[in-house]
Amino acid sequence: MKPPPSIAWLVEALGEETTLQFIETCGGQRIMIPRGYKGSLLENLYGEDLAKIIVEKHAGQPWQVPLAKTWRVYMLARRGLSHNEIAARLGISWRQVTNLYGKRPDVDRRVGSS
Numbered sequence: 001m002k003p004p005p006s007i008a009w010l011v012e013a014l015g016e017e018t019t020l021q022f023i024e025t026c027g028g029q030r031i032m033i034p035r036g037y038k039g040s041l042l043e044n045l046y047g048e049d050l051a052k053i054i055v056e057k058h059a060g061q062p063w064q065v066p067l068a069k070t071w072r073v074y075m076l077a078r079r080g081l082s083h084n085e086i087a088a089r090l091g092i093s094w095r096q097v098t099n100l101y102g103k104r105p106d107v108d109r110r111v112g113s114s
Helices: 005-014 016-026 041-046 050-056 069-078 085-088 094-101
Strands: 031-034 062-064
Touching: 005 016, 016 069, 016 085, 041 050, 050 062, 069 085, 069 094, 085 094
Parallel strands: none
Antiparallel strands: 031 062
């Protein structure tokens, strides 16, 4: 499953599971990325590997963590979750899950996403 460009670099560096966990925890939030990861809150909360890769890309800048809803729908469906279970987990309706499941997960839906 190819992720959207907004998170492809995370998936490539950390794998699908770690990326999914991070996106489910922080997706949609605007977080300030420190200039260095060692001893940072980012490292303390999410570990050295994740903190390092995010700092390499966004050091010293605010970053809005992508929601990647379509990718998440596909990832969770692949694990055997029903549309109802996915809807509850993502905080969206069953119909939205059904609509997202019909779209390509490797395409970002908002303009200017990265």
